[in-house]
Amino acid sequence: MRILKTHVLLRFVNSYIVDSPQPANISYLWNFGSLLALCLGIQIVTGAFLAMHYQPNVDLAFNSVEHIMRDVNNGWIVRYTHANVASFFFIFVYSHVARGLYYGSYKSPRVLVWSIGVIILILMIAIAFLGYVLPYGQMSLWGATVITNLLSAIPVFGQDIVELIWGGFSVSNATLNRFFSLHYLLPFLLAALAIAHMIALHTEGSNNPNGVTSNGDRYAMHPYFIFKDLVTFFAFFLVLSIIVFYYPNLLGHSDNYIPADPMVTPASIVPEWYLLPFYAILRSIPNKLLGVVAMFGSLVIFLILPLVDVSRIRGNQFRPAMKLAFWFFVVDFFILMWIGSQHPNSPYVEIGQIATAFYFSWFLVIIPVIGIIENSLFDLTLSEGAILTDEAENNK
Missing domain, CATH: 1.20.810.10 (Cytochrome Bc1 Complex; Chain C)
Known part of the structure; x- marks a missing residue:
């Protein structure tokens, strides 16, 4: 039994760490x-x-x-x-x-x-x-x-x-x-x-x-x-x-x-630096319940990405519009991190609200819109290519 367990463990290590095939x-x-x-x-x-x-x-x-x-x-x-x-x-x-x-x-x-x-x-x-x-x-x-x-x-x-x-x-x-x-x-x-x-x-x-199959x-x-x-x-x-x-x-x-x-309240109550973006989202919404929902929603929203990204192209290597949108999102994340460390006064509150609106818009609006536009352009390119191919065949 001990030999069998050792054999199973070695097979697991070999499959996942030694011989596991990875894209070159x-x-x-x-x-x-x-x-x-x-x-x-x-x-x-x-x-x-x-x-x-x-x-x-x-x-x-x-x-x-x-x-x-x-x-x-x-x-x-x-x-x-x-x-x-x-x-x-x-x-x-x-x-x-x-x-x-x-x-x-x-x-x-x-x-x-x-x-x-x-x-x-x-x-x-x-x-x-x-x-x-x-x-x-x-x-x-x-x-x-x-x-x-x-x-x-x-x-x-x-x-x-x-x-x-x-x-x-x-x-x-x-x-x-x-x-x-x-x-x-x-x-x-x-x-x-x-x-x-x-x-x-x-x-x-x-x-x-490259986002393409590389099995070979x-x-x-x-x-x-x-x-x-x-x-x-x-x-x-x-x-x-x-x-x-x-x-x-x-x-x-x-x-x-x-x-x-x-008995002594600190001048500024902030979480660790890695939680500041979500803390900023919480504080940017005046309503307490909606702020809590938005804070948890800012994490759960990552689960909907496979549904909202309708583009047929995988990754941003060949998607210039989505590549630009991605870097805007990264900048927005760092802005939220900075806002989370500041006192909730003007203009930090207003900047936080704009950054929060962009954060959710990126998932719910920007990604699907760019995907739809890319698919339309892709279909249009295919149609034009098919027309040119037919014309070439007719000329022959």
Whole structure:
């Protein structure tokens, strides 16, 4: 039985990592998937070590994090690695999504791969938010208070749901215990979804920059693409090492080094940088319920891409109008990120509202309109080509 299990495991590794055929023309932009798998592994390992010393108690949480940093051997390395790899996780996932958008990786037959990926992104954001609360600094407490309070906008049951999450009438011990349990357990669900994502990808194979079938021009994963992945692995470890050892708080918020105080409200309550675009969308809509719907909708809307992109051309390599629209979307995303970090005053509110309107219009209007126009031009070109062919035949 043991030999059979080993044989099955070796076949799995060989099929997915060694002999898996990959398009010959994929670039380093396809390395983000392996980098995300590496980040997930680092987060699970470092998180397990942090959990050995962390105390999910409102009176002890902040001090337990300081204990990890000061008293545990190399604890500061583990903690800073865990915190900074979370940021790299989102840098890589946003780059991975952008690559998928640019090259049309969401189109059939990879709809399932894309859908699982969107679910992974939503779960990642939830796990990151839970983890941000655990150090129980000022921004942790007030971030948790503001974000969980958003659910009170749900008609009838909203306040009951908030109190259920809190385990009381405010963020308290019960809240911290629940957040810690979920933050520890959900990454394993994330790992299961990542495996499902990989299995679905293995079924149809990777997309490629040209967006056309390349079954006749493929190389084995090992050694060609394994060594390509190692290049980005070493580059990632180099940058991560520089940040952890020299600039560990570069991507964090200074207010989280102040112990949580429910009697003192910070001047500006903001989430981590990677959640700022969605926070900006939330604040750009005056109505609380519509703001919450828009914030969650800004993530779920990625699921409709296979339906709204009706163009027969896959990817933006040969679509100049869609290529321009893509870069407008990227700029809009960064504008939302910047607006999310600012105080909700004029003119930032108005800029956020314009950027939010463009964000949703890109999915619901711009993509389908460009697709319809491209299909019409494509049909017109085919018709003209057929007419010219007929005329040439008649002249003969």
